[in-house]
């Protein structure tokens with residue numbers, strides 16, 4: 001059997017952590033884009049659009065992320081489409097992230113006083129112009145802390161992709177445990193690395209929240 | 220043809236019929252005060268004229284622009300009538316100047332330099348040229364309301380709708396806003412204002428509309444409406460407020 005030093009373990013985990021970071025970024029960027037579209041549908045004047053977006057959100061929030069990963073990985077291969085694990089993982093995480101971001105942002109948009117819609121409407125702005133120039137800039141400020149806060153969930157969510165065979169941090173931990181028979185050490189480091197990724201995010205979410213509360217008063 | 224033609228307008232919220240057939244024609248340059256008890260439908264009438272509420276029956280026309288529910292017709296109408304709200308509704312993330320510039324640039328596609336020039340002119344007109352770079356929360360209520368007036372004026376409307384625009388203000392700030400409105404009136408702007416300032420209505424308005432239970436109950440020049448109310452409802456209303 002090969003000998004693993006502690007450094008070997010840490011080095012391998014850190015290398016795998018790169019994929020956790022990449023997957024998190026992809027999920028977050030993609031999720032934000034899709035989420036913005038869902039948001040617009042969710043607050044649209046068209047009932048069909050609102051119903052569709054509402055259903056989308058319910059579906060992805062109401063089922064475990066794990067099932068969504070299974071379905072996108074095994075489901076698609078059943079249909080004869082060979083999807084690599086990284087693709088299935090990205091797609092599932094993007095759609096899952098989008099459902100939460102859309103709902104977080106909807107709350108922020110709805111917290112903008114009705115008077116802002118009415119004033120901008122009375123000045124002749126169309127719905128898209130109102131969103132673009134009046135509502136979203138204000139909603140965005142409120143949305144930053146919960147959005148950054150949710151990114152922690154995305155990072156942790158990526159660990160589930162190990163199940164469909166995508167080699168990120170959690171999967172690397174599994175592989176290393178099998179090779180070293182030192183589960184406690186290995187998973188201890190895995191947990192530490194997750195913590196090192198998530199802690200700054202949740203801290204900055206809190207910091208931004210405080211800062212934005214102050215900025216509200218004196219520009 | 221009148222500037223604003225309101226014909227047989229009806230509006231219900233669910234089972235509650237709030238406007239029960241309103242007829243009102245406003246000539247260019249007229250200043251109309253709308254008075255009446257709380258819940259008589261004054262705000263609803265103004266909001267219908269601006270398309271913020273959709274009407275159930277009747278028609279509204281402003282300078283030939285017909286009220287309809289599609290965005291294109293609405294926009295054409297809203298370019299003709301500006302609206303000032305009780306709660307100011309300035310955009311808090313923009314300075315006073317940017318508040319006045321925004322819709323010119325977005326809606327009318329006015330190039331920035333011209334929009335800025337217009338914003339300066341309009342802020343000067345309401346006595347706030349020096350507050351161009353101030354954010355709304357750095358302004359007093361009276362100043363915010365004057366910025367809101369400048370913002371509406373910058374779109375060069377043919378008429379302004381004012382819904383209790385001094386009601387949210389501390390008493391000492393009311394006059395500075397009314398002075399601006401008076402100035403506009405004397406310059407020939409057509410104004411429709413819901414107000415509780417009876418003194419102002421008497422001094423400045425050409426006609427007073429008394430609304431009661433969703434109808435125009437009495438209408439006439441201020442001297443007549445205030446000096447010689449014909450209906451018991453108006454007498455009672457005036458008795459209450461004086």
Ligand SMILES: Nc1ncnc2c1ncn2[C@@H]1O[C@H](COP(=O)(O)OP(=O)(O)OP(=O)(O)O)[C@@H](O)[C@H]1O
Pocket residue numbers: 232235237255256257258259260261262263264
């Ligand atoms: N969006 C709405 N949904 C349901 N009912 C409404 C709505 N807006 C107004 N109403 C009702 O319509 C009636 C008239 O309201 P409106 O605001 O026009 O009265 P008003 O004359 O402006 O009163 P006030 O002097 O208190 O401002 C009230 O009974 C009110 O409850």
Ligand SMILES: [Mg+2]
Pocket residue numbers: 261262263382383
């Ligand atoms: Mg009212």
